[in-house]
Amino acid sequence: MISVAVIGYGNLAFHLVNNFQTHQQITLTGVFARDINKLSHLQNHTFITDDINLLPVSDIYIISVSDTSIKNVSSNLKTDSGLVVHTSGATAMEVLRGSYRKGVLYPLQSFSKDKKIDFVNVPFCLEAENKEDLLLLESLIKTIGSKSYRISSAQRLKLHISAVFVNNFVNHLYKIGHDICQDNNIPFEILLPIIQETSKKVQRLTPKEAQTGPAVRSDDKTISKHLDLLNDNQKEIYNLLTQSIKNDNKL
Protein backbone atom coordinates (compact mmCIF):
# COMPACT_ATOMS: atom_id res chain seq x y z
CA MET A 1 0.00 0.00 0.00
CA ILE A 2 1.37 3.42 -0.97
CA SER A 3 -0.20 6.61 0.41
CA VAL A 4 -0.09 9.68 -1.82
CA ALA A 5 -1.07 13.34 -1.41
CA VAL A 6 -1.52 15.51 -4.49
CA ILE A 7 -0.65 19.20 -4.44
CA GLY A 8 -2.10 21.31 -7.24
CA TYR A 9 -5.01 20.96 -9.60
CA GLY A 10 -3.85 21.35 -13.19
CA ASN A 11 -4.40 18.82 -16.00
CA LEU A 12 -1.90 16.31 -14.71
CA ALA A 13 -3.01 16.51 -11.06
CA PHE A 14 -6.61 16.05 -12.26
CA HIS A 15 -5.78 12.84 -14.12
CA LEU A 16 -3.54 11.48 -11.34
CA VAL A 17 -6.22 12.05 -8.68
CA ASN A 18 -8.82 10.29 -10.84
CA ASN A 19 -6.49 7.42 -11.51
CA PHE A 20 -5.19 6.92 -7.94
CA GLN A 21 -8.77 6.50 -6.72
CA THR A 22 -9.18 3.42 -8.90
CA HIS A 23 -6.32 1.38 -7.39
CA GLN A 24 -6.67 -0.57 -4.15
CA GLN A 25 -2.91 -0.53 -3.61
CA ILE A 26 -2.90 3.30 -3.54
CA THR A 27 -4.42 5.47 -0.83
CA LEU A 28 -5.11 9.02 -1.92
CA THR A 29 -4.70 10.82 1.44
CA GLY A 30 -5.77 14.27 0.26
CA VAL A 31 -5.57 17.01 -2.35
CA PHE A 32 -4.40 20.59 -1.83
CA ALA A 33 -5.28 23.62 -3.96
CA ARG A 34 -4.84 27.29 -3.09
CA ASP A 35 -8.40 27.84 -4.30
CA ILE A 36 -10.33 25.08 -2.54
CA ASN A 37 -13.43 25.72 -4.70
CA LYS A 38 -11.64 23.98 -7.57
CA LEU A 39 -11.70 20.79 -5.50
CA SER A 40 -15.31 20.93 -4.32
CA HIS A 41 -16.44 17.98 -6.47
CA LEU A 42 -13.84 15.83 -4.71
CA GLN A 43 -15.08 16.46 -1.18
CA ASN A 44 -17.12 13.27 -0.97
CA HIS A 45 -14.21 11.20 -2.23
CA THR A 46 -11.09 12.43 -0.46
CA PHE A 47 -9.79 14.98 2.01
CA ILE A 48 -9.43 18.44 0.41
CA THR A 49 -7.66 21.46 1.84
CA ASP A 50 -6.25 24.90 1.09
CA ASP A 51 -3.71 24.58 3.92
CA ILE A 52 -0.82 22.50 2.61
CA ASN A 53 0.27 21.45 6.10
CA LEU A 54 -3.10 19.91 6.91
CA LEU A 55 -2.46 17.20 4.33
CA PRO A 56 -2.33 13.82 6.13
CA VAL A 57 1.02 12.10 6.55
CA SER A 58 1.80 10.32 3.25
CA ASP A 59 4.52 8.19 1.67
CA ILE A 60 4.68 10.49 -1.36
CA TYR A 61 3.67 14.13 -1.87
CA ILE A 62 3.27 14.98 -5.56
CA ILE A 63 3.63 18.69 -6.31
CA SER A 64 1.97 19.20 -9.68
CA VAL A 65 1.90 22.97 -10.16
CA SER A 66 3.30 25.37 -12.77
CA ASP A 67 7.12 25.38 -13.08
CA THR A 68 7.38 28.87 -11.60
CA SER A 69 5.40 27.91 -8.47
CA ILE A 70 7.36 24.77 -7.52
CA LYS A 71 9.98 26.58 -5.45
CA ASN A 72 7.41 28.55 -3.45
CA VAL A 73 4.90 25.75 -2.91
CA SER A 74 7.58 23.25 -1.96
CA SER A 75 9.06 25.61 0.64
CA ASN A 76 5.70 25.76 2.45
CA LEU A 77 5.41 22.00 2.77
CA LYS A 78 6.70 20.38 5.97
CA THR A 79 7.13 16.63 6.28
CA ASP A 80 9.52 14.49 8.28
CA SER A 81 8.74 11.15 6.74
CA GLY A 82 7.46 11.64 3.21
CA LEU A 83 9.11 11.78 -0.20
CA VAL A 84 8.34 15.03 -2.06
CA VAL A 85 8.40 15.02 -5.87
CA HIS A 86 7.56 17.51 -8.60
CA THR A 87 6.30 16.60 -12.06
CA SER A 88 8.10 19.12 -14.27
CA GLY A 89 10.26 18.32 -17.29
CA ALA A 90 12.22 21.55 -17.31
CA THR A 91 12.92 21.90 -13.57
CA ALA A 92 15.84 20.38 -11.66
CA MET A 93 15.08 18.21 -8.61
CA GLU A 94 17.02 20.64 -6.41
CA VAL A 95 14.47 23.39 -6.98
CA LEU A 96 12.37 21.64 -4.31
CA ARG A 97 12.97 23.68 -1.12
CA GLY A 98 12.66 21.68 2.07
CA SER A 99 14.56 19.37 4.38
CA TYR A 100 12.56 16.35 3.19
CA ARG A 101 13.69 13.63 0.74
CA LYS A 102 13.31 14.77 -2.87
CA GLY A 103 12.46 13.26 -6.22
CA VAL A 104 10.87 13.82 -9.61
CA LEU A 105 8.04 12.04 -11.40
CA TYR A 106 7.77 13.51 -14.91
CA PRO A 107 5.20 12.04 -17.28
CA LEU A 108 6.22 12.63 -20.88
CA GLN A 109 2.85 13.07 -22.52
CA SER A 110 0.49 15.83 -23.61
CA PHE A 111 -2.60 16.12 -21.36
CA SER A 112 -5.98 17.77 -21.89
CA LYS A 113 -8.58 17.87 -19.09
CA ASP A 114 -11.37 16.94 -21.49
CA LYS A 115 -9.73 13.75 -22.71
CA LYS A 116 -9.35 10.59 -20.66
CA ILE A 117 -5.75 9.48 -20.30
CA ASP A 118 -4.75 5.87 -20.76
CA PHE A 119 -1.78 5.72 -18.42
CA VAL A 120 -0.40 2.73 -20.33
CA ASN A 121 0.69 5.33 -22.93
CA VAL A 122 2.41 7.63 -20.44
CA PRO A 123 6.11 7.01 -19.83
CA PHE A 124 7.24 8.37 -16.45
CA CYS A 125 10.76 9.73 -15.98
CA LEU A 126 11.82 9.14 -12.39
CA GLU A 127 14.56 10.62 -10.23
CA ALA A 128 15.27 10.48 -6.48
CA GLU A 129 18.13 11.21 -4.10
CA ASN A 130 18.37 7.62 -2.94
CA LYS A 131 17.67 4.16 -4.28
CA GLU A 132 14.83 3.28 -1.87
CA ASP A 133 12.85 6.31 -3.04
CA LEU A 134 13.48 5.44 -6.67
CA LEU A 135 12.09 1.95 -5.96
CA LEU A 136 9.08 3.51 -4.19
CA LEU A 137 8.32 5.70 -7.23
CA GLU A 138 8.81 2.74 -9.56
CA SER A 139 6.34 0.75 -7.51
CA LEU A 140 3.75 3.56 -7.69
CA ILE A 141 4.15 3.87 -11.47
CA LYS A 142 3.95 0.12 -11.93
CA THR A 143 0.68 0.12 -9.98
CA ILE A 144 -0.94 2.62 -12.33
CA GLY A 145 0.18 0.53 -15.30
CA SER A 146 2.75 2.92 -16.78
CA LYS A 147 6.33 2.35 -17.86
CA SER A 148 9.05 4.14 -15.90
CA TYR A 149 12.58 5.24 -16.77
CA ARG A 150 15.42 6.41 -14.51
CA ILE A 151 16.30 9.84 -15.86
CA SER A 152 18.60 12.44 -14.27
CA SER A 153 17.70 16.15 -14.07
CA ALA A 154 20.14 16.92 -16.89
CA GLN A 155 18.69 14.17 -19.10
CA ARG A 156 15.15 15.25 -18.25
CA LEU A 157 15.75 18.77 -19.52
CA LYS A 158 17.10 17.30 -22.79
CA LEU A 159 14.00 15.13 -23.06
CA HIS A 160 11.84 18.16 -22.47
CA ILE A 161 13.57 19.93 -25.36
CA SER A 162 13.09 16.85 -27.56
CA ALA A 163 9.39 16.92 -26.70
CA VAL A 164 9.21 20.55 -27.83
CA PHE A 165 10.51 19.41 -31.24
CA VAL A 166 8.34 16.29 -31.65
CA ASN A 167 5.19 17.76 -30.09
CA ASN A 168 5.00 21.60 -30.10
CA PHE A 169 6.98 22.19 -33.30
CA VAL A 170 5.42 19.24 -35.11
CA ASN A 171 1.99 20.64 -34.27
CA HIS A 172 3.08 23.98 -35.71
CA LEU A 173 4.00 22.25 -38.98
CA TYR A 174 0.49 20.76 -38.97
CA LYS A 175 -0.74 24.35 -38.53
CA ILE A 176 1.18 25.47 -41.64
CA GLY A 177 -0.34 22.56 -43.61
CA HIS A 178 -3.74 23.63 -42.31
CA ASP A 179 -3.13 27.26 -43.37
CA ILE A 180 -2.11 26.23 -46.90
CA CYS A 181 -5.23 24.05 -47.23
CA GLN A 182 -7.50 26.79 -45.93
CA ASP A 183 -6.03 29.39 -48.29
CA ASN A 184 -6.70 27.08 -51.25
CA ASN A 185 -10.14 25.70 -50.35
CA ILE A 186 -8.77 22.23 -49.70
CA PRO A 187 -10.26 20.16 -46.85
CA PHE A 188 -7.56 19.64 -44.18
CA GLU A 189 -8.93 16.12 -43.55
CA ILE A 190 -7.08 14.97 -46.72
CA LEU A 191 -3.85 15.36 -44.72
CA LEU A 192 -4.99 13.46 -41.62
CA PRO A 193 -4.13 9.95 -42.90
CA ILE A 194 -0.55 10.91 -43.83
CA ILE A 195 -0.14 12.69 -40.48
CA GLN A 196 -1.12 9.45 -38.73
CA GLU A 197 1.08 7.30 -40.96
CA THR A 198 4.13 9.56 -40.43
CA SER A 199 3.83 9.19 -36.64
CA LYS A 200 3.35 5.42 -36.95
CA LYS A 201 6.35 4.91 -39.22
CA VAL A 202 8.86 5.94 -36.52
CA GLN A 203 7.37 3.39 -34.15
CA ARG A 204 9.17 0.75 -36.28
CA LEU A 205 11.87 2.65 -38.24
CA THR A 206 14.36 5.27 -37.05
CA PRO A 207 13.44 8.79 -38.25
CA LYS A 208 16.52 8.72 -40.46
CA GLU A 209 15.35 5.52 -42.16
CA ALA A 210 11.82 6.91 -42.50
CA GLN A 211 12.86 10.18 -44.20
CA THR A 212 11.39 10.73 -47.66
CA GLY A 213 10.64 13.77 -49.82
CA PRO A 214 12.37 16.22 -52.15
CA ALA A 215 15.02 17.34 -49.62
CA VAL A 216 16.45 13.88 -48.89
CA ARG A 217 16.62 13.00 -52.59
CA SER A 218 17.97 16.50 -53.44
CA ASP A 219 15.14 17.08 -55.92
CA ASP A 220 15.89 20.77 -56.44
CA LYS A 221 13.37 21.12 -59.25
CA THR A 222 10.45 20.24 -56.96
CA ILE A 223 11.95 22.27 -54.10
CA SER A 224 12.06 25.43 -56.21
CA LYS A 225 8.53 24.79 -57.52
CA HIS A 226 7.38 24.64 -53.88
CA LEU A 227 9.32 27.72 -52.75
CA ASP A 228 7.66 29.83 -55.45
CA LEU A 229 4.27 29.22 -53.83
CA LEU A 230 5.02 29.95 -50.17
CA ASN A 231 4.76 33.14 -48.14
CA ASP A 232 7.91 34.58 -46.54
CA ASN A 233 7.55 32.85 -43.18
CA GLN A 234 6.71 29.47 -44.75
CA LYS A 235 9.59 29.89 -47.19
CA GLU A 236 12.08 30.54 -44.38
CA ILE A 237 10.95 27.42 -42.51
CA TYR A 238 10.93 25.35 -45.73
CA ASN A 239 14.47 26.45 -46.62
CA LEU A 240 15.90 25.85 -43.16
CA LEU A 241 14.39 22.37 -42.75
CA THR A 242 15.31 21.38 -46.31
CA GLN A 243 18.91 22.44 -45.69
CA SER A 244 18.97 20.57 -42.39
CA ILE A 245 17.71 17.36 -44.03
CA LYS A 246 20.29 17.73 -46.83
CA ASN A 247 23.11 18.26 -44.30
CA ASP A 248 22.06 15.15 -42.36
CA ASN A 249 22.38 13.09 -45.49
CA LYS A 250 25.77 14.46 -46.45
CA LEU A 251 27.30 13.13 -43.23
Add this chain to the structure above:
Amino acid sequence: MISVAVIGYGNLAFHLVNNFQTHQQITLTGVFARDINKLSHLQNHTFITDDINLLPVSDIYIISVSDTSIKNVSSNLKTDSGLVVHTSGATAMEVLRGSYRKGVLYPLQSFSKDKKIDFVNVPFCLEAENKEDLLLLESLIKTIGSKSYRISSAQRLKLHISAVFVNNFVNHLYKIGHDICQDNNIPFEILLPIIQETSKKVQRLTPKEAQTGPAVRSDDKTISKHLDLLNDNQKEIYNLLTQSIKNDNKL
Protein backbone atom coordinates in the same frame (compact mmCIF):
# COMPACT_ATOMS: atom_id res chain seq x y z
CA MET B 1 -16.54 -3.49 -64.59
CA ILE B 2 -13.56 -1.17 -65.07
CA SER B 3 -10.47 -2.32 -66.96
CA VAL B 4 -7.15 -0.86 -65.87
CA ALA B 5 -3.56 -1.06 -67.13
CA VAL B 6 -0.68 -0.06 -64.83
CA ILE B 7 2.46 1.56 -66.21
CA GLY B 8 5.47 1.55 -63.91
CA TYR B 9 6.60 -0.51 -60.98
CA GLY B 10 7.40 1.75 -58.04
CA ASN B 11 5.89 1.53 -54.54
CA LEU B 12 2.51 2.89 -55.53
CA ALA B 13 2.20 0.79 -58.71
CA PHE B 14 3.13 -2.27 -56.65
CA HIS B 15 0.33 -1.67 -54.14
CA LEU B 16 -2.23 -0.76 -56.82
CA VAL B 17 -1.51 -3.91 -58.83
CA ASN B 18 -1.87 -6.06 -55.70
CA ASN B 19 -5.08 -4.33 -54.75
CA PHE B 20 -6.74 -4.34 -58.18
CA GLN B 21 -6.34 -8.12 -58.36
CA THR B 22 -8.58 -8.54 -55.31
CA HIS B 23 -11.66 -6.79 -56.75
CA GLN B 24 -14.11 -8.56 -59.06
CA GLN B 25 -15.31 -5.21 -60.44
CA ILE B 26 -11.80 -4.36 -61.66
CA THR B 27 -9.97 -6.10 -64.50
CA LEU B 28 -6.23 -5.63 -64.42
CA THR B 29 -5.45 -5.85 -68.15
CA GLY B 30 -1.67 -5.69 -67.87
CA VAL B 31 1.41 -4.13 -66.34
CA PHE B 32 4.25 -2.40 -68.18
CA ALA B 33 7.81 -1.89 -66.94
CA ARG B 34 10.87 -0.91 -68.98
CA ASP B 35 12.73 -3.73 -67.21
CA ILE B 36 10.35 -6.68 -67.54
CA ASN B 37 12.36 -8.73 -65.03
CA LYS B 38 10.88 -6.58 -62.26
CA LEU B 39 7.47 -7.98 -63.17
CA SER B 40 8.40 -11.66 -63.47
CA HIS B 41 6.53 -12.72 -60.33
CA LEU B 42 3.33 -11.31 -61.90
CA GLN B 43 3.50 -13.41 -65.07
CA ASN B 44 1.10 -16.08 -63.81
CA HIS B 45 -1.41 -13.46 -62.69
CA THR B 46 -1.60 -10.85 -65.43
CA PHE B 47 -0.18 -9.81 -68.78
CA ILE B 48 3.26 -8.22 -68.44
CA THR B 49 5.19 -6.35 -71.10
CA ASP B 50 8.12 -4.04 -71.76
CA ASP B 51 6.42 -2.61 -74.88
CA ILE B 52 3.92 -0.02 -73.68
CA ASN B 53 1.82 -0.29 -76.86
CA LEU B 54 1.24 -3.99 -76.35
CA LEU B 55 -0.90 -3.23 -73.28
CA PRO B 56 -4.47 -4.44 -73.96
CA VAL B 57 -7.17 -1.83 -74.59
CA SER B 58 -8.29 -0.51 -71.19
CA ASP B 59 -10.71 2.02 -69.70
CA ILE B 60 -7.92 3.60 -67.64
CA TYR B 61 -4.14 3.64 -68.03
CA ILE B 62 -2.38 4.57 -64.79
CA ILE B 63 1.11 5.98 -65.31
CA SER B 64 2.86 5.58 -61.98
CA VAL B 65 6.48 6.51 -62.66
CA SER B 66 8.89 9.15 -61.30
CA ASP B 67 7.83 12.77 -61.89
CA THR B 68 10.63 13.34 -64.36
CA SER B 69 9.63 10.35 -66.51
CA ILE B 70 5.91 11.17 -66.89
CA LYS B 71 6.33 13.35 -69.98
CA ASN B 72 8.45 10.82 -71.81
CA VAL B 73 6.48 7.70 -70.88
CA SER B 74 3.15 9.33 -71.63
CA SER B 75 4.29 10.44 -75.07
CA ASN B 76 5.03 6.81 -76.02
CA LEU B 77 1.55 5.60 -75.11
CA LYS B 78 -1.06 5.45 -77.88
CA THR B 79 -4.74 4.90 -77.13
CA ASP B 80 -7.90 6.03 -78.87
CA SER B 81 -10.41 5.03 -76.25
CA GLY B 82 -8.74 5.05 -72.84
CA LEU B 83 -8.33 7.65 -70.12
CA VAL B 84 -4.67 8.23 -69.21
CA VAL B 85 -3.81 9.45 -65.70
CA HIS B 86 -0.63 10.05 -63.74
CA THR B 87 -0.29 9.74 -59.97
CA SER B 88 2.01 12.64 -59.11
CA GLY B 89 1.30 15.37 -56.56
CA ALA B 90 3.72 17.92 -57.98
CA THR B 91 2.96 17.51 -61.70
CA ALA B 92 0.23 19.28 -63.69
CA MET B 93 -2.24 17.16 -65.68
CA GLU B 94 -1.07 18.85 -68.90
CA VAL B 95 2.38 17.26 -68.60
CA LEU B 96 0.77 14.12 -70.06
CA ARG B 97 1.74 14.13 -73.77
CA GLY B 98 -0.75 12.44 -76.03
CA SER B 99 -3.97 12.96 -77.93
CA TYR B 100 -5.92 10.80 -75.43
CA ARG B 101 -8.19 12.01 -72.60
CA LYS B 102 -6.21 13.01 -69.52
CA GLY B 103 -6.59 12.90 -65.78
CA VAL B 104 -4.81 12.60 -62.44
CA LEU B 105 -5.19 10.13 -59.61
CA TYR B 106 -2.94 11.26 -56.73
CA PRO B 107 -2.99 9.27 -53.49
CA LEU B 108 -1.91 11.45 -50.60
CA GLN B 109 -0.13 8.93 -48.44
CA SER B 110 3.38 7.68 -47.74
CA PHE B 111 4.05 4.21 -49.18
CA SER B 112 6.71 1.61 -48.45
CA LYS B 113 6.96 -1.62 -50.44
CA ASP B 114 7.50 -3.68 -47.30
CA LYS B 115 4.32 -2.51 -45.59
CA LYS B 116 0.82 -3.50 -46.61
CA ILE B 117 -1.39 -0.51 -47.41
CA ASP B 118 -4.91 -0.29 -46.12
CA PHE B 119 -6.48 1.73 -48.92
CA VAL B 120 -9.22 2.92 -46.57
CA ASN B 121 -6.56 5.29 -45.20
CA VAL B 122 -5.52 6.65 -48.60
CA PRO B 123 -7.35 9.75 -49.83
CA PHE B 124 -7.20 10.09 -53.63
CA CYS B 125 -7.11 13.52 -55.28
CA LEU B 126 -8.80 13.27 -58.67
CA GLU B 127 -8.74 15.49 -61.73
CA ALA B 128 -9.94 14.97 -65.32
CA GLU B 129 -10.66 17.04 -68.42
CA ASN B 130 -14.33 16.10 -68.46
CA LYS B 131 -17.01 15.09 -66.00
CA GLU B 132 -17.54 11.53 -67.30
CA ASP B 133 -13.87 10.73 -66.69
CA LEU B 134 -14.03 12.22 -63.21
CA LEU B 135 -16.99 9.93 -62.49
CA LEU B 136 -15.06 6.96 -63.90
CA LEU B 137 -12.11 7.68 -61.60
CA GLU B 138 -14.45 8.15 -58.64
CA SER B 139 -16.03 4.82 -59.36
CA LEU B 140 -12.61 3.11 -59.46
CA ILE B 141 -11.58 4.70 -56.16
CA LYS B 142 -14.87 3.80 -54.51
CA THR B 143 -14.34 0.18 -55.57
CA ILE B 144 -11.00 -0.04 -53.79
CA GLY B 145 -12.59 1.45 -50.66
CA SER B 146 -10.81 4.79 -50.62
CA LYS B 147 -12.16 8.31 -50.27
CA SER B 148 -11.77 10.63 -53.25
CA TYR B 149 -11.61 14.42 -53.60
CA ARG B 150 -11.89 16.63 -56.69
CA ILE B 151 -8.68 18.64 -56.68
CA SER B 152 -7.34 20.86 -59.48
CA SER B 153 -3.68 20.81 -60.60
CA ALA B 154 -3.06 24.10 -58.76
CA GLN B 155 -4.64 22.79 -55.56
CA ARG B 156 -2.78 19.50 -55.86
CA LEU B 157 0.57 21.25 -55.89
CA LYS B 158 -0.43 23.14 -52.74
CA LEU B 159 -1.46 19.87 -51.13
CA HIS B 160 1.86 18.37 -52.10
CA ILE B 161 3.63 21.24 -50.34
CA SER B 162 1.44 20.78 -47.26
CA ALA B 163 2.41 17.12 -47.24
CA VAL B 164 6.08 18.10 -47.25
CA PHE B 165 5.43 20.07 -44.06
CA VAL B 166 3.29 17.49 -42.23
CA ASN B 167 5.23 14.44 -43.41
CA ASN B 168 8.84 15.12 -44.51
CA PHE B 169 9.53 18.05 -42.19
CA VAL B 170 7.68 16.50 -39.25
CA ASN B 171 9.82 13.40 -39.69
CA HIS B 172 12.92 15.58 -39.61
CA LEU B 173 11.79 17.04 -36.26
CA TYR B 174 11.46 13.45 -35.02
CA LYS B 175 15.05 12.99 -36.22
CA ILE B 176 16.21 15.96 -34.13
CA GLY B 177 14.43 14.51 -31.08
CA HIS B 178 16.15 11.19 -31.84
CA ASP B 179 19.57 12.90 -32.09
CA ILE B 180 19.11 14.69 -28.75
CA CYS B 181 18.11 11.41 -27.07
CA GLN B 182 21.03 9.52 -28.58
CA ASP B 183 23.54 12.20 -27.51
CA ASN B 184 22.28 11.95 -23.92
CA ASN B 185 21.84 8.19 -23.55
CA ILE B 186 18.07 8.46 -23.41
CA PRO B 187 15.94 5.74 -25.09
CA PHE B 188 14.03 7.32 -28.01
CA GLU B 189 11.05 5.07 -27.20
CA ILE B 190 10.15 7.48 -24.35
CA LEU B 191 9.08 9.96 -27.06
CA LEU B 192 6.95 7.52 -29.08
CA PRO B 193 3.73 7.92 -27.06
CA ILE B 194 3.76 11.75 -27.29
CA ILE B 195 4.52 11.50 -31.03
CA GLN B 196 1.41 9.33 -31.44
CA GLU B 197 -0.74 11.57 -29.23
CA THR B 198 0.33 14.73 -31.12
CA SER B 199 -0.79 13.22 -34.42
CA LYS B 200 -4.06 12.03 -32.88
CA LYS B 201 -4.92 15.38 -31.33
CA VAL B 202 -5.33 17.11 -34.71
CA GLN B 203 -7.80 14.44 -35.79
CA ARG B 204 -10.32 16.16 -33.45
CA LEU B 205 -8.90 19.69 -32.81
CA THR B 206 -7.49 22.23 -35.28
CA PRO B 207 -3.68 22.53 -35.02
CA LYS B 208 -4.15 26.03 -33.67
CA GLU B 209 -6.38 24.74 -30.86
CA ALA B 210 -3.97 21.90 -30.16
CA GLN B 211 -0.86 24.11 -29.83
CA THR B 212 0.89 23.92 -26.44
CA GLY B 213 4.43 24.58 -25.17
CA PRO B 214 6.72 27.42 -24.17
CA ALA B 215 6.36 29.38 -27.45
CA VAL B 216 2.57 29.70 -27.41
CA ARG B 217 2.55 30.78 -23.76
CA SER B 218 5.58 33.08 -24.34
CA ASP B 219 7.54 31.33 -21.58
CA ASP B 220 10.85 33.01 -22.40
CA LYS B 221 12.58 31.61 -19.32
CA THR B 222 12.10 28.02 -20.51
CA ILE B 223 12.90 28.99 -24.11
CA SER B 224 16.28 30.45 -23.14
CA LYS B 225 17.02 27.44 -20.92
CA HIS B 226 16.41 25.23 -23.98
CA LEU B 227 18.42 27.37 -26.41
CA ASP B 228 21.49 27.12 -24.17
CA LEU B 229 21.57 23.36 -24.69
CA LEU B 230 21.18 23.11 -28.48
CA ASN B 231 23.75 22.98 -31.27
CA ASP B 232 23.77 25.73 -33.90
CA ASN B 233 21.49 23.99 -36.40
CA GLN B 234 18.97 22.91 -33.74
CA LYS B 235 19.06 26.44 -32.27
CA GLU B 236 18.26 28.04 -35.61
CA ILE B 237 15.27 25.72 -36.15
CA TYR B 238 14.12 26.21 -32.54
CA ASN B 239 14.28 29.99 -32.86
CA LEU B 240 12.49 30.16 -36.21
CA LEU B 241 9.63 27.84 -35.21
CA THR B 242 9.26 29.55 -31.81
CA GLN B 243 9.02 32.93 -33.52
CA SER B 244 6.51 31.56 -36.04
CA ILE B 245 4.29 30.17 -33.24
CA LYS B 246 4.51 33.50 -31.37
CA ASN B 247 3.55 35.45 -34.51
CA ASP B 248 0.55 33.21 -35.12
CA ASN B 249 -0.74 33.98 -31.70
CA LYS B 250 -0.27 37.72 -31.99
CA LEU B 251 -2.66 37.85 -34.94
